[in-house]
Amino acid sequence: xxxxxxxxxxxxxxxxxxxxxxxxxxxxxxxxxxxxxxxxxxxxxxxxxxxxxxxxxxxxxxxxxxxxxxxxxxxxxxxxxxxxxxxxxxxxxxxxxxxxxxxxxxxxxxxxxxxxxxxxxxxxxxxxxxxxxxxxxxxxxxxxxxxxxxxxxxxxxxxxxxxxxxxxxxxxxxxxxxxxxxxxxxxxxxxxxxxxxxxxxxxxxxxxxxxxxxxxxxxxxxxxxxxxxxxxxxxxxxxxxxxxxxxxxxxxxxxxxxxxxxxxxxxxxxxxxxxxxxxxxxxxxxxxxxxxxxxxxxxxxxxxxxxxxxxxxxxxxxxxxxxxxxxxxxxxxxxxxxxxxxxxxxxxxxxxxxxxxxxxxxxxxxxxxxxxxxxxxxxxxxxxxxxxxxxxxxxxxxxxxxxxxxxxxxxxxxxxxxxxxxxxxxxxxxxxxxxxxxxxxxxxxxxxxxxxxxxxxxxxxxxxxxxxxxxxxxxxxxxxxxxxxxxxxxxxxxxxxxxxxxxxxxxxxxxxxxxxxxxxxxxxxxxxxxxxxxxxxxxxxxxxxxxxxxxxxxxxxxxxxxxxxxxxxxxxxxxxxxxxxxxxxxxxxxxxxxxxxxxxxxxxxxxxxxxxxxxxxxxxxxxxxxxxxxxxxxxxxxxxxxxxxxxxxxxxxxxxxxxxxxxxxxxxxxxxxxxxx
Numbered sequence: 001x002x003x004x005x006x007x008x009x010x011x012x013x014x015x016x017x018x019x020x021x022x023x024x025x026x027x028x029x030x031x032x033x034x035x036x037x038x039x040x041x042x043x044x045x046x047x048x049x050x051x052x053x054x055x056x057x058x059x060x061x062x063x064x065x066x067x068x069x070x071x072x073x074x075x076x077x078x079x080x081x082x083x084x085x086x087x088x089x090x091x092x093x094x095x096x097x098x099x100x101x102x103x104x105x106x107x108x109x110x111x112x113x114x115x116x117x118x119x120x121x122x123x124x125x126x127x128x129x130x131x132x133x134x135x136x137x138x139x140x141x142x143x144x145x146x147x148x149x150x151x152x153x154x155x156x157x158x159x160x161x162x163x164x165x166x167x168x169x170x171x172x173x174x175x176x177x178x179x180x181x182x183x184x185x186x187x188x189x190x191x192x193x194x195x196x197x198x199x200x201x202x203x204x205x206x207x208x209x210x211x212x213x214x215x216x217x218x219x220x221x222x223x224x225x226x227x228x229x230x231x232x233x234x235x236x237x238x239x240x241x242x243x244x245x246x247x248x249x250x251x252x253x254x255x256x257x258x259x260x261x262x263x264x265x266x267x268x269x270x271x272x273x274x275x276x277x278x279x280x281x282x283x284x285x286x287x288x289x290x291x292x293x294x295x296x297x298x299x300x301x302x303x304x305x306x307x308x309x310x311x312x313x314x315x316x317x318x319x320x321x322x323x324x325x326x327x328x329x330x331x332x333x334x335x336x337x338x339x340x341x342x343x344x345x346x347x348x349x350x351x352x353x354x355x356x357x358x359x360x361x362x363x364x365x366x367x368x369x370x371x372x373x374x375x376x377x378x379x380x381x382x383x384x385x386x387x388x389x390x391x392x393x394x395x396x397x398x399x400x401x402x403x404x405x406x407x408x409x410x411x412x413x414x415x416x417x418x419x420x421x422x423x424x425x426x427x428x429x430x431x432x433x434x435x436x437x438x439x440x441x442x443x444x445x446x447x448x449x450x451x452x453x454x455x456x457x458x459x460x461x462x463x464x465x466x467x468x469x470x471x472x473x474x475x476x477x478x479x480x481x482x483x484x485x486x487x488x489x490x491x492x493x494x495x496x497x498x499x500x501x502x503x504x505x506x507x508x509x510x511x512x513x514x515x516x517x518x519x520x521x522x523x524x525x526x527x528x529x530x531x532x533x534x535x536x537x538x539x540x541x542x543x544x545x546x547x548x549x550x551x552x553x554x555x556x557x558x559x560x561x562x563x564x565x566x567x568x569x570x571x572x573x574x575x576x577x578x579x580x581x582x583x584x585x586x587x588x589x590x591x592x593x594x595x596x597x598x599x600x601x602x603x604x605x606x607x608x609x610x611x612x613x614x615x616x617x618x619x620x621x622x623x624x625x626x627x628x629x630x631x632x633x634x635x636x637x638x639x640x641x642x643x644x645x646x647x648x649x650x651x652x653x654x655x656x657x658x659x660x661x662x663x664x665x666x667x668x669x670x671x672x673x674x675x676x677x
Contacts, residue, residue, distance in 0.1 A: 080296055083296075083297070086242050087242055087245055087246055087249070089242070090240060090242035090243045090245070090246050091246055093240065093243050094243050094246050094247065097239045097240060097243050098239070098243075098247075101233075101237040101238070101239055104178060104237070105117055105178045105179055105182055105237070108176045108177070108178045108179060109176060109178075109179045111176075112176045112179075114175075114176065114179055117179055117182045117183060117186075120179065120183055121182075121183050121186050121187065124166050124169055124170060124183065124187060125166065125187075125190060127165060127166060127169050128161075128162040128163070128165045128166035128169075129162065130165075131161050131162065131164075131165035132158040132159075132161045132162045132165075134161075135157055135158055135161040136157075136158055139157060156198050156202075159191075159194050159195055159198050162191070162194065163191050166187060166191070170183065170184070170187060178236070178237065181233065181236045181237075182233060182237075185229040185232050185233055186226075186229045188229070189225040189226060189228055189229035190225065192225055193221050193222055193224075193225040196217075196221045197218055197221065200214055200217050200218060200221075201214070202321060202325075203317050203318075203320075203321045206320060206321045206323075206324035206325070207320065207324065208316070208317040208318075208320035208321045208324075209317060210267075212265075212266060212267060213266075216258070216261075216262040219258060220255065220258050220259070220262075223251065223254055223255055223258060224255060226251075227248065227251030227252075227254075227255070230247060230251070231244055231247055231248040231251070234247065249295060252291060252294060252295070253291075256287060256288070256291045259287050260284055260287060263280050263283045263284055263287070264280050264284070266280075283309075286305070286309065289305070290302055290305045290306060293305065299362045300359070300362055303358065303359055303362050304359070307355055307359070311351075311352075311355060314351060315348050315351060315352070318347045318348055318351050319344045319345075319347065319348050321347070322343045322344045322346075322347035322348075323335075323340065323343065323344050325343065326339060326340050326343035326344065327340075336403055336406060336407075337403060337407055338400060338403040338404045338407055340403075341399050341400055341403040342400055345395070345396050345399050345400075346396065349392045349393070349395075349396050352388070352389075352392050353389055353392060356385050356388050356389055359385060360382075360385050379457055380456065380457070383455040383456040383457060384456070386455045387451075387452040387455050387456065390448060390451050390452055390455065391448060391452065394444055394445075394447070394448035397444060398440075398441065398444045401437070401440055401444075402437065402441075405433050405434075405436070405437045405440075408433060409430060409433055409434075430498065430499040430500065432492060434514070434515065435492070435515055435517075438517075450463070450464070480533075480535060481518060483534075483535040484518035484519065484533040484534045484535040485517055485518050485534070487534035487535045487537070488515070488517070488518060488519075488520075488534035491534055491537070491540070492515075496540050496542065497512050497520075497540060497542050498512065499512050499513065499514065499515070500512060500544070501542060501543075501544035501545070501613075502525075502542075502543045502544045502613075502614060503522070503540050503541060503542050503543065503544070504540075504541040504543065505532070505537045505538055505539065505540045505541065506537075506538060508522055508530045508532050508537075509522070509524065510522035510523045510524040510525065510528075510529075510530055511523045511525070513529070518533055518534060519531050519532060519533045519534060520532055520534065520537070543613060543614070544613040544614055545613060546613065547587050547610055547611070547612065547613065548610070548611055548612070548613045548614070548615075548616045549608060549609075549610050549616075550608065550609055550610075550611065550616035550617075550619070550620050551606065551607065551608045552606075552607055552608075552620060552624075553596055553604045553605065553606055553607075554604070554605050554607065554627065554638065555599060555601065555602045555603070555604050555605075555638060555639040556602050556603060556605060556631075556636060556637070556638060556639050557602045557603075557637060557639050558598075558602055558603060558639075560602075560603065560636055561636075562594070562595060562603075562605070564634065564636070565592060565605060565631075565636060566592045566594075568627075568630045568631065568634060568636075569590060569591065569592035569607060569627070570591070570592070571630070572590055572623065572626045572627060572630060573589035573590035573591060573609070574589065575626065576589055576590055576609075576619065576622065576623065576626070577589045582618075582619055582622060585611050585612050585615045585619065586609065586610070586611050586619065587610040587611060587612065588609060588610035589609055590607060590608075590609040590623050591607070591608060591609065592605055592606070592607050593606040593607065593608055594606060599639075600641075601639045601640065601641050602639025603639075607623070607627075609623070
């Protein structure tokens, strides 16, 4: 062997120094004789024995290169076969190593004066249950008005008490090393299982879980907790790794059987027995496939499959539980209130974020991830997981903002119907909040999309620059659109009009119903709808702000007692002010201003009153009716056009007037053309 290694070393040395030798030869101007070592190396390279050794070495390296370039399927099959053989060989050692580990824990506990691990764990649990009993006894004396709060305290309060009492006793004792780790792991498993039981009980009380699902979930969690504690103890107790894997597989088979029993025993409709049997078969096959993925150590695919089945139902149960809790905590809130949205969607977002975080951890530590071979796929998957969290946060922010804005809009609608000083503020909110909501939606969507693209590896810098250039191009190419948008912004900043107000601009008038980014929607009082761009509004006449003065004229005969008419108008004004329906709408009651002018048939009296905007027409009609009745009761008549015909003493004047009238009429009549000759 050494005879073969020495020539190989010389060959490697030659490969290493050959470039330097060539450079040296080029640099030298005069050729030099080769050194003796180089001559010896060249002689060895021509040796037949060395050539034969190099050929064998090359032939041995070819299978290794072929193995390195094997497909991923072959690699996975070889890994699975080796794992199966190792587990099959470890099955006979399970009983032996468990017995040995139990003996060592018992001997160490006996040497330090402790009882066996099972007795110590039972004692800790009993002490915690005693503290829990005292807590329940104290809570039963308290009365809670909210039943869900009572259920929550009754479910989580005992768990917190048990955890504190048992943890305090555990930390106060100086345990032997092996007994310490055994009691610690099983105590943590018991505490974790109790916590999940409390959540399941809360979901059952809220109606999110049926009694059947609650019982099966508790059984599954209990077995899972024991399995987790037992398999976690294999390394601290120096149990062989393959033996620990066999133990975990045994527990997994038990969990699979519990899941299959839950699938086939779940309640269903009697009329759909065949469909139910088909669904149960599909669920069973799916569960077995998931178990095979877990056994083959494809943890990423296993958890994705678990989430595909469990996550929709879990999100529904969590949402219903959170909604029931929120309704119990805030009974007056509706389903779309901000607090209800925060409770329901926040709980669902926490569940999804926890699922994504766990998938990320599994993806990082899973040795069988096929995407590891391709960095682009691995980066895309990691970006997709981050994008899920980003979309959840964006959806939560948007739903909270939308619920808050809708809640404020409902309050504004209620305030706008009143006649208080809050009506103006409510109208402004009803005008601005929808526009702000649309702008916020655009901002959230744009930010979420850009962030997701960035996490997926897309360079968003050029996109942002291109969007800016595109926006400038639109601005120059659509001057009318920009004019409408800018005009609308300044109209809203100046508070020129609000939703629900009656405005007039040129030939357009009506009640403001809604806004868009570039136009306002007006409803005419006769029904037609005008959609007017902001750029075409111009000067706006707002008829719904603060107050409105209404004036009208009434014509009475020349011989009317003006003072009496004024007194009657004052009495009518007091009656209008005292009316429970009309009075709150009047700011200054009806008054007669005096004689406005003297006409051909009588004198014109001026009346005026000040009311809230939009109510002047209704109040004027009421005033007309009351004035007519009051004038008739007091002998005051309204002036009417009359023609006075004189006697014989004025016959000459009448004849002259008639002659002038005939002459004027003849002059105004067109002359007919002369007939042709």
